[in-house]
Each structure stands twice: as C-alpha cells, then as structure tokens.
Amino acid sequence: MKKSKPSLDERWESLSDAADKAISNVIKRGATHAEAFLTDTQATEVFIRNSEIFAENVTSDAGVGFRVAVDGEKVGFACTNLVDEKAIVESAYRALSIARASTAIPHFSLPTASKIPKVPGLYDKRFEAIDASDVVDVARRAVEAAEDYDPRVIAKTGIVSYQIGKRQVINSLGVDAEEKFTKSFIYLGGAGEDANEVTPSCDDYELKRSADINPEVVGENVAKMVVAQFKPRKIESFEGTAVFEPAAVAYQLFDALVGALRGDAVATRRSAWANKIGEVVVSENLEISDDGVLKGGFGSQCFDDEGHPSQTTEITRKGKLLRFLHNATSANALAMVNTGNASRDVAAGGLDMTRSIIGGGYRSKPGIYPSNLTIRLGNKTQSELTSEVEKGVLVEAMSGFVQVGSGLISAQLSRAHLIENGEVRHPIRGGMVSGIAFDWFMKVSGVGRETKQSRYCIVPSLRIEGVKVLGG
Amino acid sequence: MFEVLEKCLESKVASLADLVQIRGQRRFMSVCSVQNGFVEEFSNITLSGVGVRALVDKMSWGFSSTNTCDETNALKTLETAVKLAKASVKSKTQKIELEPIRGVVTDISARVRKPPSEASSEEIAQIPFQAYKGAKEAGPDIVNATASYIGIQDEKFFASSEGARIRQASTRVLLMVNAVARKTDVICPASETAGHTGGLELFDERQPYDIGKYVGLKAINLLSAKAPPSGKFRSVIQPNLCATLLHEAIGHPLEADLAMAGGGFGKQIGALASSKLITIYDDGSVPSGLGYFPYDDEGVKCERTVLIENGVLRSFMHDRTSAAATGVSPTGNSHAWDYSVEPLIRQTNIGIEPGDYKLEEMIEDISEGLLIEGTFGGQADSNADFTFGFQSARWIRKGETAELLRGANLAGNAIQVFKTIDAVSDKAVLRPGACGKYQFAVQGRIVPAIRCEITVGGTGG
Numbered sequence: 001m002k003k004s005k006p007s008l009d010e011r012w013e014s015l016s017d018a019a020d021k022a023i024s025n026v027i028k029r030g031a032t033h034a035e036a037f038l039t040d041t042q043a044t045e046v047f048i049r050n051s052e053i054f055a056e057n058v059t060s061d062a063g064v065g066f067r068v069a070v071d072g073e074k075v076g077f078a079c080t081n082l083v084d085e086k087a088i089v090e091s092a093y094r095a096l097s098i099a100r101a102s103t104a105i106p107h108f109s110l111p112t113a114s115k116i117p118k119v120p121g122l123y124d125k126r127f128e129a130i131d132a133s134d135v136v137d138v139a140r141r142a143v144e145a146a147e148d149y150d151p152r153v154i155a156k157t158g159i160v161s162y163q164i165g166k167r168q169v170i171n172s173l174g175v176d177a178e179e180k181f182t183k184s185f186i187y188l189g190g191a192g193e194d195a196n197e198v199t200p201s202c203d204d205y206e207l208k209r210s211a212d213i214n215p216e217v218v219g220e221n222v223a224k225m226v227v228a229q230f231k232p233r234k235i236e237s238f239e240g241t242a243v244f245e246p247a248a249v250a251y252q253l254f255d256a257l258v259g260a261l262r263g264d265a266v267a268t269r270r271s272a273w274a275n276k277i278g279e280v281v282v283s284e285n286l287e288i289s290d291d292g293v294l295k296g297g298f299g300s301q302c303f304d305d306e307g308h309p310s311q312t313t314e315i316t317r318k319g320k321l322l323r324f325l326h327n328a329t330s331a332n333a334l335a336m337v338n339t340g341n342a343s344r345d346v347a348a349g350g351l352d353m354t355r356s357i358i359g360g361g362y363r364s365k366p367g368i369y370p371s372n373l374t375i376r377l378g379n380k381t382q383s384e385l386t387s388e389v390e391k392g393v394l395v396e397a398m399s400g401f402v403q404v405g406s407g408l409i410s411a412q413l414s415r416a417h418l419i420e421n422g423e424v425r426h427p428i429r430g431g432m433v434s435g436i437a438f439d440w441f442m443k444v445s446g447v448g449r450e451t452k453q454s455r456y457c458i459v460p461s462l463r464i465e466g467v468k469v470l471g472g
Numbered sequence: 473m474f475e476v477l478e479k480c481l482e483s484k485v486a487s488l489a490d491l492v493q494i495r496g497q498r499r500f501m502s503v504c505s506v507q508n509g510f511v512e513e514f515s516n517i518t519l520s521g522v523g524v525r526a527l528v529d530k531m532s533w534g535f536s537s538t539n540t541c542d543e544t545n546a547l548k549t550l551e552t553a554v555k556l557a558k559a560s561v562k563s564k565t566q567k568i569e570l571e572p573i574r575g576v577v578t579d580i581s582a583r584v585r586k587p588p589s590e591a592s593s594e595e596i597a598q599i600p601f602q603a604y605k606g607a608k609e610a611g612p613d614i615v616n617a618t619a620s621y622i623g624i625q626d627e628k629f630f631a632s633s634e635g636a637r638i639r640q641a642s643t644r645v646l647l648m649v650n651a652v653a654r655k656t657d658v659i660c661p662a663s664e665t666a667g668h669t670g671g672l673e674l675f676d677e678r679q680p681y682d683i684g685k686y687v688g689l690k691a692i693n694l695l696s697a698k699a700p701p702s703g704k705f706r707s708v709i710q711p712n713l714c715a716t717l718l719h720e721a722i723g724h725p726l727e728a729d730l731a732m733a734g735g736g737f738g739k740q741i742g743a744l745a746s747s748k749l750i751t752i753y754d755d756g757s758v759p760s761g762l763g764y765f766p767y768d769d770e771g772v773k774c775e776r777t778v779l780i781e782n783g784v785l786r787s788f789m790h791d792r793t794s795a796a797a798t799g800v801s802p803t804g805n806s807h808a809w810d811y812s813v814e815p816l817i818r819q820t821n822i823g824i825e826p827g828d829y830k831l832e833e834m835i836e837d838i839s840e841g842l843l844i845e846g847t848f849g850g851q852a853d854s855n856a857d858f859t860f861g862f863q864s865a866r867w868i869r870k871g872e873t874a875e876l877l878r879g880a881n882l883a884g885n886a887i888q889v890f891k892t893i894d895a896v897s898d899k900a901v902l903r904p905g906a907c908g909k910y911q912f913a914v915q916g917r918i919v920p921a922i923r924c925e926i927t928v929g930g931t932g933g
Contacts, residue, residue, distance in 0.1 A: 011540075046560075050733050053563045056556040058536045059812055060549075063519075077515040081539040087518070094516050101593035102511040133559045140563065156733050191734065198734060201853055237702075268508060269615040270652050272659060353648055353665070354620045356912045358501055358517050365513055399851050400859030400881045400929075405652060405659040410702075410881035410929030412859040432859075432883050432929040434702060470702050470929055 011062060011083060012040050012166055016178075018085040019064050020170055022092035026068050027172050031096050033069040033110050034172045037305060037344065038062075039361050041165030044132055046139040048158030048188065051147060053139055056132050064088055065344075065362040068095040073104035077365045107333035111308040113174035119310065121296030124210040127164040127182040135160050138215045142188050145219025150192070152230075153223045156201060158188040162211070169307030177303040184208045188218050192226040199229035200414055203397070204247075207298040207453050225396065225415065232429035235418055235471045241392030241445070242433055242467040243385045243419070248395045249462050250454035252402045252409050254373065256437030257288070258456075259404030261315065262368045263330030263341075270405050272438050273321055280319040283444035285378060286462075288315040290325060292340055292371035299371035299456050306342040306366050313339045327368050343369035347456065373457040378447025385446050385463045387422040393469055394419055395433065402437055410434035432470040440464045473498070474639075477631040479543050480524065480550045486633060489526040489554050491570065495769060496522050496541065496629035497811035502588060505620040506600040509608070512618070514597065521811040524550045528557035531564040533793070535814040570792050571801060573772060575635025580766045582642040583759060586672035588623035596621060599647060599675065603684035607651040610688025613695060616652040619684060621645075624914075628769075636771040644762060644914060645674045646904060649684050653691035660694035660878065662687050662846070662863055664712075667904030667914070669764040690846070690864065697876040700842070700865050700930030708834045708923050710845035711901040713862050715917035718822060719905055720850045721858035721886030722752060726779050727805070727817045727909075728794035736856035736887050739798075741785055747893035748783040749827055756804055756820035761916025762904045763820035765807065774804035774820055791817050809911045816910060823918030827896025834895045834923045836871035842928065843868055848879060856886040865928075880930040889924050897921035 019036035026034045040062035047055040065079035076098030080091040143155040161184065168178040189203040202225035204218045244253065260281075265271040273281055282288065292310030294300045303309055306328055314322055326334070327342035348367030349355020358364055386394055393416050400411035413431040417424045448461030473496040486492045498520045505513040523537040524546070534556030538549045588596065603619035623645050630638040646667035653660045664687045668674050709717060725735040737745055746752070756765045756774025765774045770792050778786050790798070791806035794817060808815040835843060843866045850860020861881050867874040897920040907913045 049729070052565065053560045055814060056534055056560055057814055058552050058556060060536075060538045060540075061521075061812060062539060075511075075514070077513060078517070079515070080518040082518065082520060083540065091516075091518065098514045098516060098593055101597060102514045103509075103597075105510055105512060132556050136560055136563065154734075193734070198855070200855070200857070269654060270659070272657070352618075352620065352650070353646070353906050354503060354505065354513075354622060356906065356908065357622055357624070357646075357914070358503055358515065363517055363519075365515065399853075399857075400883065401849060401851075401861050403661065403848060403861060403879065405661055408878075408880060410883075412857065412881075412883040412929075414853070414857070430884075432702075432881070432927070434880070434929045468702070470927075 015040065015062060015064060015083050016168060018088040022066065022089045023170060023172055025089055026092045026096045029096060031068045031070055032072050035067045035110055035306065036064055036170045037362050038064045038168045039165055041163055043161060043163040044130065044135050045159060045161040046135045048139050048143055048155055051143055051155050053136055056136065058132060063362040064091065066092045066095040067365055068092060068099050069108060070099045073106065073108040074099050074102045075105050075108055076102055079363050105329065107329055109328040109332040110171050110173055111175055111306055111328045111338065114309050116177050116303050116309050117293055119293045119295065119300050119302050122209050122300055123180045124182045126211045127162055130162050130211065135162055138186065138213065142186060142215035142219040145216040146188060146190050146223045149220055149223035150227050152192045152194045153190050153226045154193060155188060155190045161185045169303065171307060175307035177307045179302050182209055184211055184213045186213050186215055186218050188222050190222040190226050192230060194230060197230060199226050202226045202229060202415060207455060209296045209298060229415065229427045232427035234429050235431055237469060237471040238391060239466060239468050241389045241463060241465050243389065243392065243394045243461055243463045245396045245461050246452035246459050248398050249459045250457050252398055252411055253437055254457050255404060256402045256407045257373065258370060261325045263324045263326035263334060264368055266324050267330055267333045272405060272407055276321050279321060281321045282316050282319050282441040284319040285447050286316065286441060286444050287376035289313060289374050290315060290341065290370045290372065291374050294372050297372040298453055304340040304342040305344040308338050308340045308342060310340045310371060325368055325370060327366055330368060341368050341370065342366035345369055370456050375459045377449050377451055377460050380446045380448055382448060382450065382461060385448055385461055386419050386424055389419045389422060392419045393417065393428065394424055398433065407437035409437050434468045434470060440467065473629045474631060474637060476541060476543050476546050477629060480546050481631060481633055483547055483550065485551050485554055489528050490530055491527040492550065492633040493525045493770060494522065494631050495811050498627045499810060500625045502596060502623040503620065504597050504600050505618060506604040507618040508616060509604065511597055522546045522549055523808065523811040524553040525814060526553040526557050527568060528554060529561050530567050530569060532557045532561045537812045566797065568793055568796055570796050573634065575632060576767065576771055577637045579639045582669050582764060584643045584671040587643060588645060588672055589625065591672060599680050603647060603649045603680035606681040606684025607649055607688035610685055611692045613653045613655055613692050614651050614688050615654040617688065619647065619649045621647050630769065630771050632771055638767050638771055640766055642669055643671055644669050645671060647680060647683060649687045651687045651691040653695050655695045658695055660691050662691035662694065665904050667762050668760045669762055670760055693876060694864055694878050697878045700877040700880045700928055702928055702930045704925055704927045706838050706841035707926050708843045708921055710921050711919045712903060713845055713847050714919045714922050715903040715905055716847040716850050716860050717886060718824060718919055719819060719907065719917055720852040720860060721856050722890060723819045723822045724852055725856045726788055728788040728790045728798065729817045731788050732794060737785055743785050744783050745785040745887065746780050746783045746890040749893055749896050750780060750783055750890060751778065751825040752780040753778045754789055754805065754819055754822045758821040758916060761821035761902060763915035765820055768804045768806045769808045769815035770806040772802045772804045772806065777803040789817055789819065791815065807913060809913050813911045818907065818909065818913050819915050821916035821918055823900060824896065824920055826898050826900040826920045829895045829897050831897055831921055834897060834921060835868055835873060838868045839870055841868045843873055852886065858886050859883045880928060882926055883929055884927045889926055892925040893922050895923035
C-alpha cells in the first residue's frame with residue numbers, strides 16, 4: 001500500500017460542470033425534465049489461471065448518461081465517454097432529440113431533492129495508494145493458501161479487483177448528489193486432482209468496501225471444499241429436504257425473489273407476487289428486507305442511481321408480503337413509496353441481452369435492483385440444519401437458471417452432498433433439484449445463523465422441505 | 473486514431489517491451505426498446521477509447537485501457553501496461569515465445585446494404601414497435617411484451633510493434649423479443665432473437681411483426697401445456713437450442729485457455745471425442761454471422777478452424793499465447809468485447825456440419841422421447857458439465873410428435889451427450905448468440921438439429 005496516484009478530482013470537476021451546463025441547455029431548449037448520471041472509475045484487476053498470475057489490468061473509465069424528457073413523459077437517453085464539454089453537451093442534445101421521436105412512458109418520474117443519508121464504510125482512503133503489485137500479492141496469497149492446504153488442490157481461476165470511483169446524479173428537479181466509493185473483490189475457483197480423479201470446480205469469494213479482503217481465508221475455504229469433493233457417488237432420485245448454503249441461495253433463489261419484487265415487473269404483471277401485498281408468500285421464519293444503507297455493505301450507497309436516498313425496506317413480516325422494490329417511475333405507476341432501488345447495474349437488465357451489450361453505469365438508464373437483499377438470520381447452526389434431516393441434500397452450489405416469473409428452478413447440483421439420517425454422507429456426482437421457487441419459500445423449515453455477503457444480497461443457509469432431487 | 477497509436481509505438485516506453493499491441497475503437501450503439509406499446513428506452517451510446525497490451529521479457533503481458541484517446545493519455549496507458557507486465561515477470565514460470573506473424577496493413581469494412589445510420593429515429597422505433605405489436609396481437613393472454621432493437625457500429629484500429637495497421641469497420645443489428653402470457657397464476661415466457669453482421673436488411677426476409685407474433689403465440693400455447701417430465705430421454709434438439717448446447721458445453725471446452733486449465737476434452741488431439749457423425753468448426757469469416765471478424769484483436773486472420781472432424785478432436789481455438797504454449801499456429805480466436813478489456817480466447821461463429829437426416833426422419837425413429845426447442849440461456853464449466861433452459865418441448869410417441877410441454881432445464885455432460893448423437897439434420901441454421909466469458913461478446917452459431925440422449929429436469933410426470 002504505497003505510491004500515491006493522481007486523484008480523480010481534476011477530470012471529475014470538468015465532467016460535472018459540463019453535465020450541469022448540459023442540463024440547463026436542454027431545459028432551455030424545451031425539455032420538461034433532465035437528469036445526468038456521472039461516474040469516473042479506476043480498477044486494478046489481477047487474474048489467476050492455473051496457479052499463476054495470468055494477467056494484470058488497469059482500466060480507467062469515465063462518462064455521463066443523460067435522461068431527457070419532453071412533454072412530461074417522452075424520454076430519450078444518450079451517453080458518452082468523450083469527456084470534453086462539447087461532446088457532453090451534444091450528448092444531452094441527442095437525448096433531447098430522441099425524446100422528441102419517442103412515445104410517452106406512462107408515469108415517468110424523476111426524484112425530487114431529499115435529504116441524503118450518510119452511510120459509513122463505503123470509502124476506504126487506503127485504495128488511493130494501492131498499486132498493481134499489492135493486488136498481485138493478494139492474488140498470490142490466495143493461490144498459496146489454497147494449494148498449501150492440500151497438495152491435490154489447484155487454483156484454477158480467480159480474480160482480485162480493487163475499484164475506486166465517484167458517482168453523481170444531477171437533475172432539473174434539484175437533485176445534486178455525489179459520493180466516492182471503493183470496492184474490493186476476490187474470487188477463487190479451484191479443483192482437485194488425485195490419481196485419475198478430478199473434482200468439480202469449487203469456488204469462494206469475498207466482497208468488501210474496505211481494502212481488508214482476506215485471501216488466505218478464501219484460499220483455504222476453496223481448498224476445504226475441493227478436498228470434500230473427492231470420491232463422489234451417484235444417487236437415486238427422491239423427494240426430500242434440501243439445505244441450501246448461502247452461495248446457492250444467493251444465486252437462483254435470489255433471482256426468483258428479485259423477479260417477484262421488482263416494481264416494474266409488478267406494474268407489468270410479470271411478477272408472481274403482483275397482487276399479493278398482505279398475503280402470506282413465504283414461511284413465517286423468512287424475514288426479507290433490502291438494506292441500502294448497511295454500514296460497509298457491498299451494495300450500499302447513500303443514494304440510488306437516480307438520486308433518491310437509499311433506505312432499509314422491510315419486504316416480508318411473518319411471511320406476509322409488505323412491499324416491493326421501486327424506482328421513481330414504478331413507485332409512481334403503482335402509487336407506492338419509492339424505495340431507492342433505481343439501479344444502472346448490468347444485472348438490473350435481468351437476462352435481457354440489451355443491458356449486457358450496452359453496459360451498465362452511465363451507459364444505461366436505471367432499472368430496479370436490490371442493494372443488499374437480506375434474509376434475517378435464524379437460530380440454526382450448520383450442523384443443526386443437517387442433523388434434523390432424514391433424507392436430503394446439502395447444496396453448496398447449483399448451476400442453471402430460474403425462470404423468472406414462474407419461479408421454475410431445475411438446477412444441476414454442481415457441488416452437493418447427500419444427507420441421510422442427519423449425517424452428511426458423501427459428495428454427489430451429477431444430479432439436479434427441481435421445483436417452483438415460490439413453493440419452496442413457503443416450505444422453509446430452518447434458517448441458518450451464519451451469513452455471507454454476496455454481490456447483491458446477504459443471506460444465510462435455508463432448509464427447504466419437499467424438494468425433488470433427480471439422480472445423476 | 474492511427475496517428476495516436478503510431479506515436480505510442482514510436483515512444484521510448486514501447487521499446488521496453490518485446491511486443492506492443494494497441495487497439496483504438498469508436499463505437500456507436502443505438503437502442504430502442506418498446507414495452508407494452510410505449511418506447512421504454514431509446515438510447516444513443518457513443519464510446520471511444522484505447523486499450524494497450526505489452527509483452528515484457530517474453531514472460532508477462534500487461535494491459536491497460538482508457539476512455540481518453542489523446543496522445544498524452546494513450547502514452548500514459550502504454551506506460552501502465554508495461555509497468556504491469558514488469559511487475560509480474562518474477563511470478564511467471566513459462567516463457568511466451570510467440571510465433572512471429574506478418575504485420576498486416578489493411579482496411580476492411582463489413583458489408584452493409586441498409587445502414588442503420590441512414591434510418592431516422594422514427595424508422596428505428598418502428599422496428600421494435602412492430603415486433604411488440606406482433607407479440608401483443610397474438611392474443612389477449614399476453615400480459616407483457618418487450619422488443620428491443622440494437623444497432624452497433626464499430627470502427628476498430630489495431631497497430632502493433634510488428635507493423636500491423638488494421639482498420640475494421642462493422643455494423644451489427646439485433647432484435648430481441650420477449651413475451652409473457654399469463655392466465656391466473658400460470659406465467660409462461662417465450663423469446664426469440666434475430667441478429668447478424670450487416671444492416672437493416674436483416675428484416676427483409678423475416679419482418680419484426682412476424683418475429684413478435686411467433687413469440688407471442690408460443691407463450692400463449694404454453695399456458696395450456698403440461699410441465700415436462702424429469703429423466704433421461706432420447707431427444708431431438710432443434711437448432712435454436714442446439715446453438716446453446718454447442719456454444720456453452722462443447723465450444724467452451726474447445727477454447728485453449730479453458731482446455732489447458734483441465735477442460736473436459738483433455739489435450740488429446742487425434743482422440744475420438746464425439747459421435748462420428750459430428751464435425752465442429754469455428755469460422756470468423758462467415759460474413760453475416762454475428763461473430764464475423766476478418767482479423768482478431770491480435771491481428772491474426774480469422775479463418776475456418778476444424779475443431780472436431782467426424783468425431784475426432786483436431787484442434788482447439790487459440791490466441792497467440794496459447795498457440796505458442798502448445799506449439800501450434802494461432803487460429804484467430806483472440807477477441808475483446810471493446811477497447812477497455814484485454815482480448816481472450818473466444819468463439820466467433822461456431823458450427824456443426826449438417827448431416828443427411830430430414831427432421832421428420834429423426835422424429836420417426838423415436839418410440840418415446842422429446843422434441844426440444846428454444847433457449848433461456850445456460851452455463852457450462854470447462855469439464856463440459858452444462859445446465860441450460862429450454863423454452864418448450866413436445867412428447868414424441870411412436871415416431872410422432874404429441875402434446876406440448878413447458879420449458880425447464882437440461883443438464884449433463886456435453887461430451888457424453890455428443891457421444892450419443894445418432895442423427896444430424898441436413899440443414900444448418902445461422903443463429904445469433906452471446907457469451908459472457910469474463911466479458912461480453914456477440915457471436916454466431918451455425919447449427920442443425922441433432923438427436924441424442926439428454927437429461928431433463930422437469931417438474932411433471
């Protein structure tokens with residue numbers, strides 16, 4: 001942690017001033033509303049491949065995206081990463097011109113100025129001095145921790161990333177919010193080789209807002225998982241209990257929840273929970289919320305991607321659905337309260353290829369996504385969750401998609417163990433689980449008391465009854 | 473743009489590296505999405521930038537990128553790339569002895585008959601609007617219909633210290649349609665994507681309205697369909713699903729970087745790797761494929777590479793580094809989604825040679841099985857273990873198609889599945905595709921229908 005880098009401030013100031021000017025210009029030319037979203041980020045990333053440092057990347061990206069409305073609800077979006085004033089102002093004019101050729105978005109809305117909370121732990125000054133060699137060192141420590149644990153373990157793939165940046169939202173309704181952020185991330189995937197046997201790949205990750213990521217912990221976790229995967233056996237099909245560990249909950253089960261909770265999906269009736277406010281939709285022991293202001297939370301921010309203050313949103317209580325997640329437009333469409341979940345993240349585009357092609361951040365208009373979707377911790381230790389199971393599977397990771405809307409999950413067990421009479425017997429080769437996620441949420445018989453921070457959620461293990469397990 | 477790149481190559485810092493590759497890019501994207509009758513998104517995205525890669529001491533690559541393309545920033549980016557490469561030289565154990573390539577100087581533009589840039593905003597908006605209309609008019613049970621048009625115009629500049637100066641211009645057009653049908657609590661989605669390298673002539677043969685109608689009708693028909701069964705079935709996989717299976721589960725393990733990391737095909741060139749009916753190739757020179765690239769992002773010409781021939785493993789897909797490590801020539805598979813990311817080994821237009829079966833003949837030999845179609849995306853690991861969603865299926869009973877079934881997921885090991893292929897249809901279809909291997913990419917797939925044994929994870933009986 002040495003060698004200071006030039007600050008982001010110089011480029012930022014001119015970008016911000018030009019965006020401000022562009023908003024005034026389009027309003028003068030007849031726009032009803034205008035908004036600019038700006039970011040400037042620098043990322044240092046190191047990639048691991050086959051036990052070695054494979055590549056080192058430093059990338060720098062800045063840009064501004066404009067949403068401009070005419071006649072109230074006709075909206076155009078244009079963005080540029082050409083950061084001179086002329087290009088920025090032209091980009092806003094382009095958004096204005098597109099808006100004129102567009103049709104009205106019913107209930108289109110931008111937030112008005114509100115008090116922005118101060119969320120601690122979202123910026124770590126130490127990132128300003130982090131050098132590529134520091135990041136290489138973190139990656140190397142993770143590889144060593146994994147491979148020193150057991151000689152059969154090979155660190156196959158991985159990434160260590162440190163990102164530092166600024167974001168700002170300005171709109172013609174008085175919103176002017178700005179914050180700095182830092183994010184660090186480590187992911188390591190490994191496998192084991194012994195005689196003629198190769199284990200499935202096992203992975204672990206850690207996401208932080210501070211520079212304190214723990215490569216040794218991640219490396220060792222991967223190694224432990226790998227070692228536990230030797231000598232897998234095929235199983236017969238049965239219907240039983242599944243204990244989903246946090247990494248499994250954070251993927252397919254999370255996707256099903258998001259599909260049901262997004263305000264835009266509710267407004268267009270794509271959500272399975274579209275008309276279920278006040279109804280029991282999950283087991284009583286499953287208390288779900290979204291916490292955008294969690295101290296040091298990976299998905300926390302002081303304001304969402306259209307400048308509305310972040311907040312904590314209670315979603316279910318005693319199994320009943322209380323509210324959905326909204327940005328300004330979906331809240332307006334459904335006459336509900338804006339929950340500060342406007343997101344320009346690529347994930348907010350769902351499986352739609354559009355967002356993946358154009359990219360996230362300043363390159364896209366906001367959708368809706370959770371910040372830190374949280375399932376409240378239960379009281380079961382990991383061994384309690386499995387010791388009460390007569391026949392079931394312990395699922396560390398699955399692959400396969402949930403069909404958002406219907407909630408259909410049929411996922412391959414990429415890393416799982418058979419449980420019989422309360423004991424975790426052996427790793428499973430092949431096999432799938434299938435069912436409807438929304439039925440599963442009603443059959444949660446146990447919630448773990450340990451949790452894990454994933455990209456968009458913080459969830460414990462869930463034990464679910466009546467899961468169809470298909471043998472390999 | 474070349475002027476800035478030249479200045480970098482002439483700089484002192486460039487001489488510290490064994491090889492410098494600089495990629496400049498200008499990209500303009502136009503997006504128009506219509507959801508439920510209104511223009512939900514209408515965007516113009518203007519991007520430019522420079523990505524620099526430097527090989528130092530024949531051991532280590534460094535990469536850096538910036539969106540600020542002036543000489544000062546480009547030089548700074550080169551300096552960072554060299555510094556990064558130097559920082560990790562000590563940790564590298566393997567020399568990178570690249571096969572020298574001729575520094576090509578060329579200027580190539582992909583063929584575009586109807587450039588999107590010549591269409592007005594109103595004309596562009598009509599494309600997704602008509603597709604939406606087609607989906608909506610499929611029936612009253614359509615509760616949500618979205619159509620998204622994307623036009624991508626790229627101008628790429630490649631300059632290397634080996635003397636290459638390559639300018640490539642291309643236009644790509646895509647249309648994605650999603651429809652959701654709903655009756656009480658039954659929700660059925662369906663989707664279709666059309667896309668190619670070229671202009672708005674994409675819609676000359678298949679109009680946006682017709683694509684929308686096809687998707688809407690599919691979603692509505694699924695409302696009354698049963699859930700699919702679970703278990704292993706002899707199945708006919710239609711090209712629109714075979715494309716995903718080929719790309720995800722066979723294509724990825726044939727990428728040399730994943731293969732070298734212990735992929736499912738091992739390193740056994742010459743070994744029997746699939747059914748003898750199967751010949752698989754990758755071909756970046758297919759002009760209308762979404763993965764059309766005359767040259768890759770290391771300046772290597774993209775040509776047809778036979779990967780599996782009559783079931784026998786012939787080659788992997790390589791960039792220059794993996795080719796050097798395994799003693800073969802690069803295959804033109806080093807691609808970066810844009811200037812901001814480092815190139816890595818990607819498929820371009822991957823294909824399966826057609827066989828000699830009619831689709832009806834493939835069905836009539838099955839006493840009980842499934843005809844499966846459509847994709848909801850999927851994933852696979854380097855061992856070729858895959859899981860991906862299909863949109864719908866039909867029972868095949870006594871050689872005839874029977875009742876319609878909803879979508880679910882398929883899973884298994886693709887290498888094992890491909891060994892069970894006993895029929896390949898006589899017509900290969902060019903499909904658009906996308907890939908998210910570390911970074912995004914649009915690609916083509918040229919696929920026939922195949923008949924194989926595959927595991928379905930349905931919830932029905």
